[in-house]
Amino acid sequence: MSAVVVNEVRRGFYLDSVALMRVSAAVRETAGVEAASLMIGTPSNLEILAEAGLLADAGRAAGPNDLVLAVRATDDAAAGAALAAAVERLDGLASGAVEEGGGRVAHAATLEQAMTRLPQARLALISVPGAYAAREARRALRAGLHVMIFSDNVSIEDERALKLEAAERGLLVMGPDCGTALIGGTPLAFANAVPRGDVGLVAASGTGMQEVSVLLARAGAGVSHGIGVGGRDLYDAVGGLSTLAALDGLEADPGTRSIVLISKPPGADTAARVAHRLAACTKPVVACFLGHPAPPGLPPSVRYASTLHEAASLAVGRSVTTCDAEALAGRLTLPANAGVVRGLFTGGTLCAEAQVVLARAGVAVASNAPVPAARAASEGAVGVNLLLDLGADEYTLGRPHPMIEPVVRVEPLRAALADPSVAVVLLDVVLGHGAHADPVAAVVDTIAAAGAAGPAVVASVCGTDADPQGLGGQVRRLEAAGVVVAPSNADAAAVAAAALRRIG
Amino acid sequence: MLGARPGVVNVGLAGFASDLAAQGVPVVGVDWSPPAAHGALLDVLDRLEDPSGLGARVSAANGIALERMLAADPVLVDVRRADEVIPALGEHVILHAGPPIGWDRMCGPMRGAVAGAIVLEGWAADLEAAAELAASGAVTFHPNHHFDAVGPMTGITTRSMAVMVVENRAFGNRAYCTLNEGLGKVMRFGGNDAEVRARLRWLADDLGPALAEALRASGGIALKGLVARGLSMGDEMHQRNVACTSLLLRALAPALARCSADAARLARALDFMGGNDQFFLNVAMAMGKAIMDPVRGIPSSSVVTAMSRNGTDFGIRVSGTGERWFTAPVEMPRGLYFPGFTEADANPDMGDSTIVETIGLGGFAMAAAPAVAGFVGAGRASEAATYTHAMAAISTGRNPEWTIPALDFAGVPCGIDVRRVVASGVAPTINTGIAHREPGIGQVGAGVVRAPLACFTQALEALGAEVGDA
Numbered sequence: 001m002s003a004v005v006v007n008e009v010r011r012g013f014y015l016d017s018v019a020l021m022r023v024s025a026a027v028r029e030t031a032g033v034e035a036a037s038l039m040i041g042t043p044s045n046l047e048i049l050a051e052a053g054l055l056a057d058a059g060r061a062a063g064p065n066d067l068v069l070a071v072r073a074t075d076d077a078a079a080g081a082a083l084a085a086a087v088e089r090l091d092g093l094a095s096g097a098v099e100e101g102g103g104r105v106a107h108a109a110t111l112e113q114a115m116t117r118l119p120q121a122r123l124a125l126i127s128v129p130g131a132y133a134a135r136e137a138r139r140a141l142r143a144g145l146h147v148m149i150f151s152d153n154v155s156i157e158d159e160r161a162l163k164l165e166a167a168e169r170g171l172l173v174m175g176p177d178c179g180t181a182l183i184g185g186t187p188l189a190f191a192n193a194v195p196r197g198d199v200g201l202v203a204a205s206g207t208g209m210q211e212v213s214v215l216l217a218r219a220g221a222g223v224s225h226g227i228g229v230g231g232r233d234l235y236d237a238v239g240g241l242s243t244l245a246a247l248d249g250l251e252a253d254p255g256t257r258s259i260v261l262i263s264k265p266p267g268a269d270t271a272a273r274v275a276h277r278l279a280a281c282t283k284p285v286v287a288c289f290l291g292h293p294a295p296p297g298l299p300p301s302v303r304y305a306s307t308l309h310e311a312a313s314l315a316v317g318r319s320v321t322t323c324d325a326e327a328l329a330g331r332l333t334l335p336a337n338a339g340v341v342r343g344l345f346t347g348g349t350l351c352a353e354a355q356v357v358l359a360r361a362g363v364a365v366a367s368n369a370p371v372p373a374a375r376a377a378s379e380g381a382v383g384v385n386l387l388l389d390l391g392a393d394e395y396t397l398g399r400p401h402p403m404i405e406p407v408v409r410v411e412p413l414r415a416a417l418a419d420p421s422v423a424v425v426l427l428d429v430v431l432g433h434g435a436h437a438d439p440v441a442a443v444v445d446t447i448a449a450a451g452a453a454g455p456a457v458v459a460s461v462c463g464t465d466a467d468p469q470g471l472g473g474q475v476r477r478l479e480a481a482g483v484v485v486a487p488s489n490a491d492a493a494a495v496a497a498a499a500l501r502r503i504g
Numbered sequence: 505m506l507g508a509r510p511g512v513v514n515v516g517l518a519g520f521a522s523d524l525a526a527q528g529v530p531v532v533g534v535d536w537s538p539p540a541a542h543g544a545l546l547d548v549l550d551r552l553e554d555p556s557g558l559g560a561r562v563s564a565a566n567g568i569a570l571e572r573m574l575a576a577d578p579v580l581v582d583v584r585r586a587d588e589v590i591p592a593l594g595e596h597v598i599l600h601a602g603p604p605i606g607w608d609r610m611c612g613p614m615r616g617a618v619a620g621a622i623v624l625e626g627w628a629a630d631l632e633a634a635a636e637l638a639a640s641g642a643v644t645f646h647p648n649h650h651f652d653a654v655g656p657m658t659g660i661t662t663r664s665m666a667v668m669v670v671e672n673r674a675f676g677n678r679a680y681c682t683l684n685e686g687l688g689k690v691m692r693f694g695g696n697d698a699e700v701r702a703r704l705r706w707l708a709d710d711l712g713p714a715l716a717e718a719l720r721a722s723g724g725i726a727l728k729g730l731v732a733r734g735l736s737m738g739d740e741m742h743q744r745n746v747a748c749t750s751l752l753l754r755a756l757a758p759a760l761a762r763c764s765a766d767a768a769r770l771a772r773a774l775d776f777m778g779g780n781d782q783f784f785l786n787v788a789m790a791m792g793k794a795i796m797d798p799v800r801g802i803p804s805s806s807v808v809t810a811m812s813r814n815g816t817d818f819g820i821r822v823s824g825t826g827e828r829w830f831t832a833p834v835e836m837p838r839g840l841y842f843p844g845f846t847e848a849d850a851n852p853d854m855g856d857s858t859i860v861e862t863i864g865l866g867g868f869a870m871a872a873a874p875a876v877a878g879f880v881g882a883g884r885a886s887e888a889a890t891y892t893h894a895m896a897a898i899s900t901g902r903n904p905e906w907t908i909p910a911l912d913f914a915g916v917p918c919g920i921d922v923r924r925v926v927a928s929g930v931a932p933t934i935n936t937g938i939a940h941r942e943p944g945i946g947q948v949g950a951g952v953v954r955a956p957l958a959c960f961t962q963a964l965e966a967l968g969a970e971v972g973d974a
Binding site for chain 1: 506510511512513515516522523525527530532533534536537542550555835890894896897898929930931954957
């Protein structure tokens with residue numbers, strides 16, 4: 001029997017893509033449905049639908065202000081039922097019955113109207129599709145607001161223009177593609193509930209900031225402010241405008257005693273400006289350009305860390321965790337004839353840090369997002385120590401980020417657990433605001449389904465007990481599933497390296 | 505920024521806002537939709553919104569537009585035979601609702617009304633001959649809007665009909681609208697049989713002159729204050745006019761009685777008005793037209809001066825682009841149907857009555873009339889305020905004289921700004937009656953409909969050219 005493809009178009013309907021993807025996932029569960037997707041009818045989305053074999057004539061006629069409901073099912077009745085289920089869920093969302101819990105949120109139709117309803121607002125958090133994010137950011141700056149741009153796909157020209165306009169107005173732009181910030185103790189977007197303290201963070205990496213803030217918390221320290229700057233801020237095309245502004249802010253902030261800077265290495269022109277600024281900084285600075293050696297010209301006053309763990313440790317003056325990697329590795333039951341590690345990461349920076357730790361331990365590693373010491377490889381590479389960043393573009397096109405929807409990791413995890421060459425599976429679990437309500441569920445269910453004979457699993461959990469998911473419960477459920485949980489991402493990678501050494 | 509806890513405006517993912525709210529951070533969530541403009545038009549929008557460039561000029565012009573709207577002093581002064589006040593209404597001339605349209609593209613109800621009006625005026629002996637005459641090209645059609653007039657639904661106006669006269673005393677202009685015919689089989693819904701025509705005759709020959717005499721004797725009825733009271737009594741002046749109709753009747757009754765020598769005639773007049781909750785709608789429409797006409801032609805202004813539909817096209821006019829219509833296909837209203845009728849019976853959106861939304865009433869004042877929100881199928885009564893808040897986001901300002909008690913006496917939003925509509929992707933909400941698609945059956949339901957965004961994108965493009973060249 002051949003499948004039927006049915007499209008329905010709702011004119012002038014908008015819902016953010018994450019909400020749409022959640023509805024899509026639910027519709028796919030309907031009986032008789034082979035594939036389903038709800039997308040706003042932009043040209044690129046229509047292309048995605050066409051490639052997925054989900055586009056019919058009705059959908060082809062949709063425009064960028066319309067919603068396309070696309071279903072492929074075994075027959076018309078199943079397709080009809082699936083569309084009805086989708087509409088019911090959409091109407092539930094549109095009527096304000098939002099699935100996310102929490103406190104009451106006042107609503108406005110536009111940013112300008114929001115300003116009239118909350119005149120004391122000082123920051124705009126922007127997470128609209130990238131094509132529109134710069135526009136909204138500009139409006140926010142003109143309304144006198146600092147801006148955090150969560151959206152990606154903002155052009156680097158727009159990024160520089162926004163940051164220059166912000167500088168003129170004495171405002172700060174965090175992002176684009178900024179997933180994490182902690183301003184005055186308030187976690188924004190993806191951030192953990194950590195105590196306030198005197199360490200200021202400037203980060204071009206969201207999970208990098210999360211891991212450092214959590215490790216500081218574990219060592220009894222805290223964060224004054226965590227300022228995200230966006231992954232490209234230190235590129236020469238942007239010139240480090242937000243990093244410099246953030247350093248100015250933290251240096252002037254009486255609650256900040258030391259500063260940790262986490263980034264990729266700066267561009268050549270920008271490096272000189274940043275080095276000049278750091279040399280003049282009156283507060284102690286730790287810099288970490290993950291996976292890269294300390295750049296030449298870094299002033300001697302700046303202490304350099306090559307991992308997140310080292311950065312946090314240098315900031316508090318002692319190792320933030322104690323972990324006997326050899327002892328933990330000794331507790332692992334390693335399968336016979338297996339010899340490689342497979343890392344499946346939801347956090348890109350955690351994937352990079354694990355590569356650095358393994359490479360320093362003499363393990364030859366490969367990754368879809370390689371650090372300088374690793375080589376490039378993609379999923380499917382056999383017999384290599386492969387560390388995958390599941391938040392990379394090739395995994396997130398048209399799908400939610402694995403920190404929001406951990407189900408994304410199920411298939412690669414199932415494959416790794418069934419792969420006879422894999423000795424150790426290395427995982428990260430990221431908790432905090434913005435992250436999935438129960439990220440370990442997908443992990444422990446998949447391990448349970450795979451049975452006991454497979455590779456050992458080592459994980460770390462980036463989170464605190466104050467996070468909405470609760471650190472303790474998540475760790476206990478991992479351990480109950482047979483996972484060895486290390487106190488940090490770097491420690492987990494060290495355990496994996498020790499395990500490989502035991503195999504020889 | 506690194507001081508106290510920040511108040512946050514969240515634009516995008518709703519989960520971020522609820523996370524912040526759960527932590528006690530003051531947060532407002534923007535119900536974001538993408539702008540209606542793309543590519544080059546988005547650049548036009550950016551230029552017209554830039555406060556340090558052309559945007560300042562547009563905003564200043566809109567300030568003038570808003571001032572004129574608020575300064576208006578509409579007074580119901582008279583009822584006249586249409587061709588006495590609209591001299592263009594000669595033989596074989598018919599005015600209709602909406603932007604310009606010919607017989608060939610008219611929907612069923614409008615054709616029905618045209619045929620009925622031709623028989624009413626004696627230009628053809630029966631409806632069949634009337635339709636032939638209309639199709640032959642021997643009848644000239646014009647929008648009401650081109651002759652200072654408006655009309656509900658089909659909006660048909662011909663020379664012998666009675667029209668109410670509203671004078672805007674602040675500016676000296678006058679606007680006209682036919683008398684409301686009541687419910688059921690009526691010409692505004694395409695009704696055209698002998699009963700419909702007889703009622704129109706009575707309106708023109710009997711009720712009209714009686715009202716005219718009473719209005720002249722009373723010196724006219726000032727409408728601004730009356731509408732303000734109506735808002736506080738739960739009317740939004742489009743789908744609910746029961747309070748304003750009662751207030752009007754209360755104001756008119758003594759003068760009507762004084763002018764009438766015939767108790768039976770007086771009783772019939774009072775009965776007719778008192779038995780028709782929507783009688784005031786046509787007054788509100790003439791008022792809307794009288795308020796908006798002085799706002800036309802302000803260079804660079806992006807304020808909408810008319811929204812109107814003919815059952816086929818939706819059209820808008822914008823102050824800074826003068827007399828041009830920007831049109832797009834009308835949409836189907838979403839709403840509730842009278843028993844026995846369904847969406848399959850519905851005619852697309854129709855009528856000049858959207859002039860009421862243009863001045864900030866109707867869908868814009870939904871919060872004043874929670875009963876209407878339920879009646880038009882717009883959701884729970886408690887959601888009525890949501891509509892008014894959303895309309896405020898696309899409006900230039902608020903009318904401090906027309907306030908809504910349930911919104912802590914905030915004024916109704918007024919002065920629709922084309923820029924804001926396009927930037928927010930939020931189209932004006934219109935409360936509307938729904939006509940049967942076949943002529944002569946009448947109203948089958950009521951609902952809400954959105955003005956098509958395409959009208960506003962075209963207007964923005966034209967305004968961009970206009971302002972850019974100036």
